[in-house]
Amino acid sequence: MSQGSADKHEVVVRRIPAVGTRELRHRVLWPHKPSPDVCVIDIDEAPGALHLGAFVAGEVPWGIEVPGFEGRLVGACSLFDQHCNRVAVPWAEGRDVRLRVMGTLPEVRGWGAGAAIVRQAAEEVRAQGRDVLWCDAREVAFGFYERMGFVFLNDTYNIPDIGPHRTMALDLSSPPHLNL
Numbered sequence: 192m193s194q195g196s197a198d199k200h201e202v203v204v205r206r207i208p209a210v211g212t213r214e215l216r217h218r219v220l221w222p223h224k225p226s227p228d229v230c231v232i233d234i235d236e237a238p239g240a241l242h243l244g245a246f247v248a249g250e251v252p253w254g255i256e257v258p259g260f261e262g263r264l265v266g267a268c269s270l271f272d273q274h275c276n277r278v279a280v281p282w283a284e285g286r287d288v289r290l291r292v293m294g295t296l297p298e299v300r301g302w303g304a305g306a307a308i309v310r311q312a313a314e315e316v317r318a319q320g321r322d323v324l325w326c327d328a329r330e331v332a333f334g335f336y337e338r339m340g341f342v343f344l345n346d347t348y349n350i351p352d353i354g355p356h357r358t359m360a361l362d363l364s365s366p367p368h369l370n371l
């Protein structure tokens with residue numbers, strides 16, 4: 192469990208079931224899709240897949256209720272056991288975890304929820320004995336991922352319906368030795 196910036200608002204990150212991410216995916220990442228019910232990824236339940244949710248205390252009206260969890264969901268991401276093969280990478284298969292569908296509600300941007308999710312994701316990667324967290328980042332989030340320590344691995348490419356992306360990675364090896 193990871194805590195966010197308590198100086199602004201307390202954010203707690205927990206593992207949640209995949210179904211708990213759908214409303215957030217719809218609102219934040221895939222508003223062009225017809226409903227939250229279709230905001231699924233075919234590997235959501237695959238071995239190694241796990242889903243993290245950032246919660247704030249209380250029942251803020253714009254927060255998302257997740258049955259079985261206290262507070263309201265304000266951010267989420269999913270982690271998948273997928274090797275980065277979009278580009279040639281300086282680490283072996285089995286050492287990396289893919290971060291996908293990362294987002295926070297517009298109402299909490301700047302509260303530290305995104306950072307708390309990345310910190311917890313990094314803990315999950317380390318707990319698996321792995322040392323790289325990678326993602327295909329949207330252009331609007333480049334600055335966020337850089338702030339979190341990710342580096343770019345390629346030039347911009349386009350994903351239909353979504354826009355420009357670049358692949359980014361966070362070196363969690365200690366001491367860092369991947370030369371990212």
Ligand SMILES: CC(C)(COP(=O)(O)OP(=O)(O)OC[C@H]1O[C@@H](n2cnc3c(N)ncnc32)[C@H](O)[C@@H]1OP(=O)(O)O)[C@@H](O)C(=O)NCCC(=O)NCCS
Pocket residue numbers: 219220266292293294295296299300301302303304305306307326327328329331332333334335338339
């Ligand atoms: C990108 C996103 C997840 C950031 O979430 P957030 O909750 O605002 O992030 P935080 O409040 O934890 O910010 C952590 C730090 O990153 C900085 N930051 C956040 N977004 C940033 C951006 N777009 N560019 C530069 N810096 C950014 C914050 O200022 C903060 O810096 P600080 O530590 O100096 O205060 C959120 O803006 C979002 O969901 N965007 C839309 C969906 C999206 O693009 N997701 C990524 C898909 S790849």
